[in-house]
Amino acid sequence: MAEERIVKNKLKEIGESLGFRTKSNFIVRPYPESWRFMVLDHVWLTSEPIEVPVIGFEVTMRGRVFRNTKKMKGDIVNLQLLNPRIGILVVNEKEAKEEDEKWYEEVDSFKKFLETIASPTHLEVLDIEDVMRERVDWKLILEKAVPQA
Numbered sequence: 441m442a443e444e445r446i447v448k449n450k451l452k453e454i455g456e457s458l459g460f461r462t463k464s465n466f467i468v469r470p471y472p473e474s475w476r477f478m479v480l481d482h483v484w485l486t487s488e489p490i491e492v493p494v495i496g497f498e499v500t501m502r503g504r505v506f507r508n509t510k511k512m513k514g515d516i517v518n519l520q521l522l523n524p525r526i527g528i529l530v531v532n533e534k535e536a537k538e539e540d541e542k543w544y545e546e547v548d549s550f551k552k553f554l555e556t557i558a559s560p561t562h563l564e565v566l567d568i569e570d571v572m573r574e575r576v577d578w579k580l581i582l583e584k585a586v587p588q589a
Contacts, residue, residue: 447499448464448482460494462482465479480496495526496527498530503539507550516554530571533569562585
């Protein structure tokens with residue numbers, strides 16, 4: 441399985457190839473003077489005329505963490521505070537399945553649950569292997585993120 445920094449590097453490579461500025465470990469402050477902050481794993485931003493987050497990513501490497509509703513809710517809140525056009529959870533479905541096949545039988549409904557609690561933020565849940573092997577239709581995702589006029 442890929443390490444988190446390798447996944448972030450892949451997201452950087454893909455984002456730059458699509459024309460975005462990219463940043464890993466992106467700091468989000470609830471308001472400008474705040475000393476408190478959240479760190480998002482990776483962000484794709486527009487570069488002109490101002491930086492606007494288009495897609496925010498939280499990467500979850502361990503299957504047991506993906507199955508942890510409290511952790512996933514925390515990642516969703518980080519994405520909501522960033523307020524990107526789309527928030528993406530990159531998760532390790534294979535490991536989650538290997539660790540608990542019975543739980544994995546309900547993975548689609550768990551993803552729907554995560555998408556529901558993320559509202560009004562548009563949330564996608566992607567598998568790490570699909571990202572690393574470039575099996576994600578980024579064009580389709582970007583069409584959702586940037587509606588055509």
